[in-house]
Amino acid sequence: MSQDKNEWGSNLSFILAMIGSAVGLGNIWRYPYVLYSNGGGAFYIPYIVAILLMGIPFLILEYGVGYNFKSSFAKAVKKINSKWEYLGWFLPVAVFMIMIYYSAILGWDGIYIILSFFKGWGADPNVYFTTTLLQSSDSYMGLLQFIPLIAVAMLVGWVIIWFISHRDLEEGLGKVSKVLVPLLFVIMVIIVGFSLTLPGASIGLAELFNPDWSLLTNFEIWMAAFGQIVFSLSLGMSIAFTYASYTKDDADLITNTISIALANSLFENFAALGVFSILGYMSLQSGTPVAELVTQGTGLVFVVYPTVFNVLGQWAYVLGPLFFLTVYLAGLTSILSTIEPLSFSIQNKFGFTRSKTMTILIIFGAVISMMYATAYGGSILGFVDTFINQIAILFGVILECIIFAWIFKAEKFIDFLNSKSRTIKLGKWWLLIVKYILPIFISIVWIGGMFDVIKNASFDQMLFTILAAAILLITTLVFTVLPAKNPEWENTEERV
Numbered sequence: 001m002s003q004d005k006n007e008w009g010s011n012l013s014f015i016l017a018m019i020g021s022a023v024g025l026g027n028i029w030r031y032p033y034v035l036y037s038n039g040g041g042a043f044y045i046p047y048i049v050a051i052l053l054m055g056i057p058f059l060i061l062e063y064g065v066g067y068n069f070k071s072s073f074a075k076a077v078k079k080i081n082s083k084w085e086y087l088g089w090f091l092p093v094a095v096f097m098i099m100i101y102y103s104a105i106l107g108w109d110g111i112y113i114i115l116s117f118f119k120g121w122g123a124d125p126n127v128y129f130t131t132t133l134l135q136s137s138d139s140y141m142g143l144l145q146f147i148p149l150i151a152v153a154m155l156v157g158w159v160i161i162w163f164i165s166h167r168d169l170e171e172g173l174g175k176v177s178k179v180l181v182p183l184l185f186v187i188m189v190i191i192v193g194f195s196l197t198l199p200g201a202s203i204g205l206a207e208l209f210n211p212d213w214s215l216l217t218n219f220e221i222w223m224a225a226f227g228q229i230v231f232s233l234s235l236g237m238s239i240a241f242t243y244a245s246y247t248k249d250d251a252d253l254i255t256n257t258i259s260i261a262l263a264n265s266l267f268e269n270f271a272a273l274g275v276f277s278i279l280g281y282m283s284l285q286s287g288t289p290v291a292e293l294v295t296q297g298t299g300l301v302f303v304v305y306p307t308v309f310n311v312l313g314q315w316a317y318v319l320g321p322l323f324f325l326t327v328y329l330a331g332l333t334s335i336l337s338t339i340e341p342l343s344f345s346i347q348n349k350f351g352f353t354r355s356k357t358m359t360i361l362i363i364f365g366a367v368i369s370m371m372y373a374t375a376y377g378g379s380i381l382g383f384v385d386t387f388i389n390q391i392a393i394l395f396g397v398i399l400e401c402i403i404f405a406w407i408f409k410a411e412k413f414i415d416f417l418n419s420k421s422r423t424i425k426l427g428k429w430w431l432l433i434v435k436y437i438l439p440i441f442i443s444i445v446w447i448g449g450m451f452d453v454i455k456n457a458s459f460d461q462m463l464f465t466i467l468a469a470a471i472l473l474i475t476t477l478v479f480t481v482l483p484a485k486n487p488e489w490e491n492t493e494e495r496v
Helices: 011-022 025-029 031-037 040-069 073-080 082-115 125-133 140-144 148-165 170-195 201-209 213-217 219-232 239-245 253-286 299-309 313-350 354-373 377-407 410-420 428-456 459-481
Strands: none
Touching: 031 040, 031 201, 031 219, 031 253, 040 073, 040 201, 040 213, 040 219, 040 239, 040 253, 040 377, 040 410, 040 428, 073 082, 073 239, 073 313, 073 377, 082 148, 082 299, 082 313, 082 354, 082 377, 082 459, 125 299, 148 313, 148 354, 170 253, 170 299, 170 313, 201 253, 213 219, 219 377, 219 428, 239 313, 253 299, 253 410, 299 313, 313 354, 313 459, 354 377, 377 428, 377 459, 410 428, 428 459
């Protein structure tokens, strides 16, 4: 472990931190679009299959191995088989790349916290977001158009991240999670409750839940379901592995996994109700079909919610700031969770303190993130997000299944996990999933994602995808070949 105190003070802190990393910005702006564009109500069939077949079994695998080694992801993978150390760095670096572009979304949200006090986005939130704030450009020449307001907002976020990261795990992330997760749920209940009362809400809900059963025979809907679960539960990102390594010896990892998966699923589906109720209202007021109002990505947070706040009356000046503040805190938790795997691995190999490692990574991340504070930043964010989530992370999940389930032999800790479980018990069914079914399914999804990116990508997207891949592969290689400075790098503690 690092030289700094690095352990959860309670099992509740661990669960809330994992829930917070799952139900942050991603589920609010991504899931409603995925649900709507993949058959509406019909999507729930592949969605539930993905949770049961991949979400819960794979999280148990990551938690189990992480708990066993009580070390960083890179160090544990090297211990299992030194030839695979490259993967041990590949995933933490990929996740760190997510952290960098998440800082841009966090910065946007920080701006909206201020705007929400006086509805500064005006009568047309879409025009404000895309034209006034982002100054969106479809040309890479937009990289030369720097946007100071976004840059300042992002730097404020980095400073807050630095401050929280320099406290020990329980005092920093643990306390933030205990406040933000319950608050996020409460605010979302209020907003969704109000949204359901809006005129036209039924129009949006009808569009959302109108099932297109014919899509169940399409490969894309199944790929989307498995991709969503990977994204929303942070599977294969080494986050669950790293957090589990901090848990105490009496942790019930199986029950924790079920709790986290259930909370995440309930939250993202509940939030979707609010989003589409608002879209129904917008459709009724404007006469525009819901299908034309649905926008992929961050528009659901920065366009749809401001639209409903515009009709809330005086309550908007209370709920608006509370909502964007809560989303901001959720974003902070997501970012803090994505820096932890790489930070812990660096501490283990090079002997740096947690404080020093966090400072270096945050400064580096802040500098690189400034490319997102340009008129072309939104486009780059979309390109990098697609590459990381549809290609890099899925590839990591496949390799994790091979290393953890086959080379490490996952059956070694089944009895131990079962002895602490208050819910389900693992058996041959679980081994069948993580050794055979899961790698095959994810491989199919990964190939489909690769094909989708290649088929639909513009020249600019292909260019930035290649650049992102090169950066990921080269950085991973550097961390792998650099000689260890920590004499404990070769010594790995195991609990089971």
